[in-house]
Every structure is written in structure tokens, then in C-alpha cells.
Amino acid sequence: MDKKLNIKIKPIGLLDIIAFTKMVKKRTSIINAANTKPISPSNVNINALLLHPKKQIMKIVEVIAETPKVKTFVLKMVNDTLPAFFRAGQYVSLKLKIGDSIFTRPYSLSSSPNDSKRGVYTITIKGADDGFFSKWALDNWKEGDIVEVSSPEGNFYYEPLRDSKFVTGICGGSGVTPFLSMAKAIAEGNEDFNLTLLYGSCKECDILFKNEFDRLEKAANGKIKVVYVLSDEKLANYENGFITADLIKKYSKNSPYSVFICGPQVMYNFVSKELSTLNIPHKYIRRELFGEVKRIEMVNGYPVEHLNKFYQLKVNYFGGNTQIIANSNDSILVSLEKSGIKAPSKCRSGECGFCRSKLVSGNVFIVPDGDGRRAADKKLGFIHICSSYPISDLEIELPK
Ligand code: FES
Structure with missing residues (x-):
């Protein structure tokens, strides 16, 4: 980025900027001059605050060991209210204070939106995902601990105006969590789309939530199909290798279809190349954020x-x-x-x-x-x- 900013403002643009700087003052004077006072607080503001609280103070009420390196944390509000409702696929940011330092990390909610109406969020943390934060949480968080949680955030959810009704999900590692939330929402009737999930793992023992997905596939009457892809093991009833263009084509039978991707950075790099050969319109490809870059020197263009x-x-x-x-x-x-x-x-x-x-x-x-x-x-x-x-x-x- 250049130190000096070269900004050209046309005369009309300058008038816009002047008008913009006076906007708040002008609105305040109009409001103050009105006979009727604004409703305060308005229902819109109350609802907005319920959906987007500045922070949610929650207690860990259960810790479930999924594998030796993966745990699911079940959270409830400390004051017995309901946590903010969300769209299946969204994430929350968790805050951690160690000594004088404060760290935050985003984690997708693995629970369903309906669970939040029952007062519960769940998040699943894998040890190697982002090093320090996840390791500290896995080693230290226990039942009864208090955690500061942000409001639900992000755009990685099904939107019928934008997405095809047929979604091919591609995930690896703990990138499965937003899809678990989506699958639950489909099975519970909160979302209406068909999900085919290509779930990549190294070995069968690395697969998370298999029993839960089996249950959801049955409950969703054909709207959910999960295909397990193992890179380091050849087993009956599993695909072997990586999630290639051929595999995506094989399981994406309906056209057009949307592709949702969530996984580690290396998986994005690989899958992006494969997708480029399939000529899928740009608007039908959605990627969840992959969080912080772990090795900046691996990023294209880094000096x-x-x-x-x-x-x-x-x-x-x-x-x-x-x-x-x-x-x-x-x-x-x-x-x-x-x-x-x-x-x-x-x-x-x-x-x-x-x-x-x-x-x-x-x-x-x-x-x-x-x-x-x-x-x-x-x-x-x-x-x-x-x-x-x-x-x-x-x-x-x-x-x-
Ligand atoms: S934390 Fe979201 S843009 Fe930096």
C-alpha cells in the first residue's frame, strides 16, 4: 500500500461529502423540531439487540470428547436467557484472556438454530486448527467456566434468493461444523434445501459426527446425503483420494447447484483449482472464511x-x-x-x-x-x- 494517497474528488463528489458531514446534525435538528417524539426504545431496536447483542456471557455446561484432539463445548447463558438466534452456518467469536493478553477466535456453531431456542449453543474445537487458542481451550476449559461469546456473524448460510436449492458442501477437518448445523436445520424443517456433503478426512477414525449424520440422513427423507472421502485409507463404502472435479460432478446430479466450501486453507487451494474446471457460475460458489493465515510466506504475492x-x-x-x-x-x-x-x-x-x-x-x-x-x-x-x-x-x- 502506498504511503501517499492519491484521491481525486470531482466537484459533485465534494458536494456529496459536504452534505454527508452535515447529515447527522441535520437529522438531529429535524427530530428535535418534530411535535412527536420518537418511540424509545423502538421494537425494531429491541429485536436488533436480541439478534445482535454486543456480547453474550455464557457458561460451559458440558464438555464432550469427540476424539483425543477434538472436543465439543455446550454453552448456556449465565442469566438463563436465550442466546441470540442465528442462521445455520454462522459463527461466533470467542474471547480468551490469559494474563494481560486478550485473544479472540471465530468458531462455527455446530448446534442448530432450534437449539438456541432451547437455550443452547455448541461449538467444536480441534487441537491443530489455530494453535495456541484451541490448545489452551482444549487443555483448560471445563464445565462451569464462563466464556464471552460474540453475536452470531457471517454470511455462510443458505439464502434461497441467491443459492440453488441443491447444495454440494465440501469440507475437511473441523470445517464440517457449519454443515452439521445446516443438516440439523434441514432435518428439523428450518431450512428447505438439499445438501450433498463431500466430507474429506485422512482416515476413518478422523471423521467427526458420523453417527449424528447417519441419524440426520434418515430423518431428512432424502434431503441430506453425506459422502466420506478418505485420503490415506482405502475402505469399502468410502471414496478414496481427494475431493476432485470428477468427484464433485459424480455427486452433484442436479443443475444448477451451489457449492459451499469450509475447511483448512490447503483444501481451499486444491478445491478452487478443481472447481475452475467445472465452469460453475461465480455466484454459486460460496466459501466460509478460513480464519487467520498461518504461514504468510505461503500466500501468493507476499514479499x-x-x-x-x-x-x-x-x-x-x-x-x-x-x-x-x-x-x-x-x-x-x-x-x-x-x-x-x-x-x-x-x-x-x-x-x-x-x-x-x-x-x-x-x-x-x-x-x-x-x-x-x-x-x-x-x-x-x-x-x-x-x-x-x-x-x-x-x-x-x-x-x-
Ligand atoms: S476481524 Fe473481521 S475484518 Fe478483521
Whole structure:
């Protein structure tokens, strides 16, 4: 990103900007001048707050060991209210405080939307998914512990106006969790689409929720089919190898069909190439966010001469500023968290904009697949610090 921003504003655009800066003042004066006062709080605002609470304080009420490295955590609100309703496939961001440092990680909800009406969320964490956070949670979280959970977020859900009624899901590892939620929602009658899931694992023992999927396939009257694909084992009744274009074609009989993908970064890279040979319209391919990039040097276009460097990072925040040393291998967000600086985040993939910050000076590398900034933000020098990596000394301004 260039240090100097070259912004051309046409005269009409300038008038728009002036009008925009006066908008709040103008609206406030109109509201104050009105005879009738606004309804406060309005039903719309009450419902919005129920669906999008700033945070949900929940208690772990059960821990289920799925495999030696995978656990499901069952959560309930501490105050016995219901957690926010969600769309099957969405995620929540969990917050962890260790010493002075605060970490957040997004996890897909594996429970169904109906479960939230019964007061329950479940999330499933796999040890190797994102290193430190998942390992700490698996080793330490137990029944009775309190966890701060965000409102449900994300766009990885079935939308009848946009998606085909026939969805081919492709997943690997713990990327199966949003599909488990979707399968439950289909079986419970909350979602109306056909799901064929190609579920990749190394070996049979790595498959998660097989019994649950067997039950859901029966309950859904032919609307759910799960195909298990093993890369390191040849067994009867399982596909062998990787999820190739041929395999996708073999099990996607109806046309058009949508493809939903959720899994580790290497799986995205492989499946994206396979899909490119099938000429599926762009709008029918949906990818769940893959979270933080684990090895930035593996990302196309990263200037590798900056790897393993340390840069000065000046951070301006509401009410002060501080200076830290940032490792170039870490995103700016991770560097802040390691230094105990609170920075907002949810998706950690560059999409939600929750960590949007101003780049005052310096240069960053932005992960191309994680550049979810608006066009105006690109021009005005804002970055999403979860998908931006320092390649020089920097000064940034965190959101209030
Ligand atoms: S946390 Fe979502 S864009 Fe950074």
C-alpha cells in the first residue's frame, strides 16, 4: 500500500461529502423540531439487540470428547436467557484472556438454530486448527467456566434468493461444523434445501459426527446425503483420494447447484483449482472464511524478503498511544494481542470489518483473499488489521 494517497474528488463528489458531514446534525435538528417524539426504545431496536447483542456471557455446561484432539463445548447463558438466534452456518467469536493478553477466535456453531431456542449453543474445537487458542481451550476449559461469546456473524448460510436449492458442501477437518448445523436445520424443517456433503478426512477414525449424520440422513427423507472421502485409507463404502472435479460432478446430479466450501486453507487451494474446471457460475460458489493465515510466506504475492523481520509499530487508540515491536510473520492484530493491547475483532479473516483501522504511515502486505475492505476505505487508507502484515515501521489508529 502506498504511503501517499492519491484521491481525486470531482466537484459533485465534494458536494456529496459536504452534505454527508452535515447529515447527522441535520437529522438531529429535524427530530428535535418534530411535535412527536420518537418511540424509545423502538421494537425494531429491541429485536436488533436480541439478534445482535454486543456480547453474550455464557457458561460451559458440558464438555464432550469427540476424539483425543477434538472436543465439543455446550454453552448456556449465565442469566438463563436465550442466546441470540442465528442462521445455520454462522459463527461466533470467542474471547480468551490469559494474563494481560486478550485473544479472540471465530468458531462455527455446530448446534442448530432450534437449539438456541432451547437455550443452547455448541461449538467444536480441534487441537491443530489455530494453535495456541484451541490448545489452551482444549487443555483448560471445563464445565462451569464462563466464556464471552460474540453475536452470531457471517454470511455462510443458505439464502434461497441467491443459492440453488441443491447444495454440494465440501469440507475437511473441523470445517464440517457449519454443515452439521445446516443438516440439523434441514432435518428439523428450518431450512428447505438439499445438501450433498463431500466430507474429506485422512482416515476413518478422523471423521467427526458420523453417527449424528447417519441419524440426520434418515430423518431428512432424502434431503441430506453425506459422502466420506478418505485420503490415506482405502475402505469399502468410502471414496478414496481427494475431493476432485470428477468427484464433485459424480455427486452433484442436479443443475444448477451451489457449492459451499469450509475447511483448512490447503483444501481451499486444491478445491478452487478443481472447481475452475467445472465452469460453475461465480455466484454459486460460496466459501466460509478460513480464519487467520498461518504461514504468510505461503500466500501468493507476499514479499518474502520481509519474513522474520521486526518493525516498530506505533498504535494510537482512544485516549492514548503506545509503541510496540511487531513480528512481520504476525498480522498486526496478533502483534497487538501479544502485547496486551485490546483491539476489536471477530472473523479474523479480513471480511467483517470489525478491526478496521487507519494506516497513518508505513507499508503493509494485505492478504489478497482477505481484503474485504470497501472501495472508499482502500482510497482513504483504512486497513483490516487481521489480514494486514507489516513490511515497514508503521503507525496505525485503532477504532474507538
Ligand atoms: S476481524 Fe473481521 S475484518 Fe478483521
